[in-house]
Amino acid sequence: MNQQHAIVIGAGIVGLSMTRALHAKGWKVTVIERHPQAQGASVRNFGMIWPIGQEQGPSYNRAIHSREIWLDMSQKAGFWAEKTGALHLAYTDLELQVVAEYVAAMKHQKSAHQLTPEEVLQKSPATVQQGLKGALWTEEEMIVDPREAIAKTGQYLESLDGVTFEWGKAISRIEGNTVYSGQKTWSADKVFVCSGADFETLYPELFEATPITKCKLQMMRLVQQPQDWRIGPPLCAGLSFIHYKGFHVAPSLQQLKEVYTAQHKELLDLGIHVMVSQNGLGELTIGDSHEYGLNFTPFDTKHINDLILKVLKTFAQFKDWEIGSSWHGIYPKMTNGATEFVHQVDEVVTVVNGMGGAGMTLSFGLGEEVVASI
Numbered sequence: 001m002n003q004q005h006a007i008v009i010g011a012g013i014v015g016l017s018m019t020r021a022l023h024a025k026g027w028k029v030t031v032i033e034r035h036p037q038a039q040g041a042s043v044r045n046f047g048m049i050w051p052i053g054q055e056q057g058p059s060y061n062r063a064i065h066s067r068e069i070w071l072d073m074s075q076k077a078g079f080w081a082e083k084t085g086a087l088h089l090a091y092t093d094l095e096l097q098v099v100a101e102y103v104a105a106m107k108h109q110k111s112a113h114q115l116t117p118e119e120v121l122q123k124s125p126a127t128v129q130q131g132l133k134g135a136l137w138t139e140e141e142m143i144v145d146p147r148e149a150i151a152k153t154g155q156y157l158e159s160l161d162g163v164t165f166e167w168g169k170a171i172s173r174i175e176g177n178t179v180y181s182g183q184k185t186w187s188a189d190k191v192f193v194c195s196g197a198d199f200e201t202l203y204p205e206l207f208e209a210t211p212i213t214k215c216k217l218q219m220m221r222l223v224q225q226p227q228d229w230r231i232g233p234p235l236c237a238g239l240s241f242i243h244y245k246g247f248h249v250a251p252s253l254q255q256l257k258e259v260y261t262a263q264h265k266e267l268l269d270l271g272i273h274v275m276v277s278q279n280g281l282g283e284l285t286i287g288d289s290h291e292y293g294l295n296f297t298p299f300d301t302k303h304i305n306d307l308i309l310k311v312l313k314t315f316a317q318f319k320d321w322e323i324g325s326s327w328h329g330i331y332p333k334m335t336n337g338a339t340e341f342v343h344q345v346d347e348v349v350t351v352v353n354g355m356g357g358a359g360m361t362l363s364f365g366l367g368e369e370v371v372a373s374i
């Protein structure tokens with residue numbers, strides 16, 4: 001039988017995950033990426049592989065499976081990855097109650113421990129101890145540096161037999177089983193469109209008919225910390241409890257939301273919840289804000305970055321606060337609560353998109369599921 005051939009459009013984490021899964025099933029794959037290297041959401045994030053953010057059930061299981069693939073990929077492609085776990089810090093009795101409820105609900109399901117302030121300090125020297133009531137400690141989370149991990153995963157896949165990358169080629173049209181970029185064309189049995197925030201360029205009508213919006217997030221990176229100083233696990237605080245669906249199992253969450261709505265209206269309006277992760281070089285990635293809509297100002301707002309830093313300083317302390325770079329990223333997000341958009345346009349073309357804020361966490365697993373369903 002002839003080897004089947006797939007075209008993957010986009011070399012972000014979704015396109016790379018599809019490529020990996022197709023190759024594993026014996027497909028020949030041609031990846032076509034508009035830029036000389038991936039530069040969308042997949043290289044602009046925290047690099048948090050974050051099962052704790054997912055609801056229990058299929059999403060959580062997909063996150064855990066994706067995490068195994070990340071660990072395997074870091075070995076094969078040779079990039080830094082660390083099994084860090086995660087600390088969610090509690091500075092009020094209500095936040096601590098949410099921690100306790102989450103730990104109780106997760107008993108016999110997954111790792112979730114309530115730590116005392118002393119135990120928190122042992123895990124991370126970067127936590128603000130004043131007023132600390134305790135923390136949630138979970139073990140499954142891990143960190144990669146997205147800039148390195150996405151580039152090296154692409155290089156690794158490109159080295160495999162039967163996988164070809166066409167960098168710097170924007171696909172402007174898809175007709176039948178043929179895709180077009182200027183004078184160049186490629187044909188295959190199947191086409192997977194993994195174009196991230198650029199969904200509407202190739203499929204404007206479908207984009208309009210899909211329950212999807214976009215989200216702009218502001219981020220910063222602090223310089224390498226001196227003397228190889230490490231913060232330990234990524235740190236989050238109370239605002240993250242109300243951001244992630246994983247915490248919905250805590251009955252007091254609603255009350256916490258009401259308290260934050262009264263106390264931190266501006267932060268909530270700007271979608272600010274603050275997290276920090278450290279990469280292998282010792283730099284600290286911090287963020288973020290969440291502005292939803294289809295049209296964003298291209299300019300970043302200093303006020304938002306100032307608010308992020310202000311919140312961060314309530315729970316984290318570092319050796320060096322110098323900002324090395326700042327940027328924003330945009331991802332498409334489903335508005336109907338779905339964790340992804342997998343849509344068969346016709347016999348040949350499938351759109352894989354809509355990963356929202358969890359594409360790094362879920363895509364490797366999703367890629368295998370999509371390929372298994374072909």
Ligand SMILES: Cc1cc2nc3c(=O)[nH]c(=O)nc-3n(C[C@H](O)[C@H](O)[C@H](O)COP(=O)(O)OP(=O)(O)OC[C@H]3O[C@@H](n4cnc5c(N)ncnc54)[C@H](O)[C@@H]3O)c2cc1C
Pocket residue numbers: 009010011012013014015032033034035037038039040041042043044045046047048049050169170171172194195196197198201202217218219287288328329330331353354355356357358359360361362
């Ligand atoms: C600031 C920020 C922080 C985040 N933090 C995390 C996190 O810590 N953990 C987590 O799990 N998720 C996180 N996310 C979400 C995650 O980054 C996204 O879900 C994921 O990167 C989306 O991947 P993608 O491949 O769909 O899109 P992209 O990475 O944007 O890739 C799409 C690619 O397609 C290419 N392309 C588009 N159109 C064409 C065309 N016509 N022809 C050729 N190529 C084309 C683009 O150039 C691009 O390289 C974060 C996102 C942001 C923005």
